[in-house]
Amino acid sequence: QVRLVESGGGSVQAGGSLRLSCAASGYTYSPNCMGWFRQSPGKEREGVAAIYTGGDTEPYYYDSVKGRFTISQDNATNTVYLQMNSLKPEDTAMYYCAAEVGYGGHLACTRGFVSTKFRYWAQGTQVTVSS
Numbered sequence: 001q002v003r004l005v006e007s008g009g010g011s012v013q014a015g016g017s018l019r020l021s022c023a024a025s026g027y028t029y030s031p032n033c034m035g036w037f038r039q040s041p042g043k044e045r046e047g048v049a050a051i052y053t054g055g056d057t058e059p060y061y062y063d064s065v066k067g068r069f070t071i072s073q074d075n076a077t078n079t080v081y082l083q084m085n086s087l088k089p090e091d092t093a094m095y096y097c098a099a100e101v102g103y104g105g106h107l108a109c110t111r112g113f114v115s116t117k118f119r120y121w122a123q124g125t126q127v128t129v130s131s
Helices: 102-110
Strands: 003-007 010-013 018-025 033-039 046-052 069-074 079-084 093-100 125-130
Touching: 003 093, 018 033, 018 093, 018 125, 033 069, 033 079, 033 102, 046 069, 046 079, 046 102, 093 102
Parallel strands: 010 125
Antiparallel strands: 003 018, 018 079, 033 046, 033 093, 069 079, 093 125
């Protein structure tokens, strides 16, 4: 089992910044793929960003957040961060941290970043961007 605890959501005006954190604990094997998804009412959950620690793979970013969001990881504490700058109203959503381990993590981070490949999820944190 992997326990994920998120923090850092909130409300901000367009152009502002927020940083989300997700700390992993309770695992036997350290997650090697961690990322963020988001979901707004009436829409499907979409992958925002992911980071893979099992090899030399560039972080993944959803097209609409490239250049504005940055994902990073503190390996010492197994905490992943999502720095969100230049926020737009369309970024408003519930944001979920997800993690996988082992070969599943390799697939999740390198063979298409989709929610169905992740078994471990945080509780979600709301991000609201007003215009």
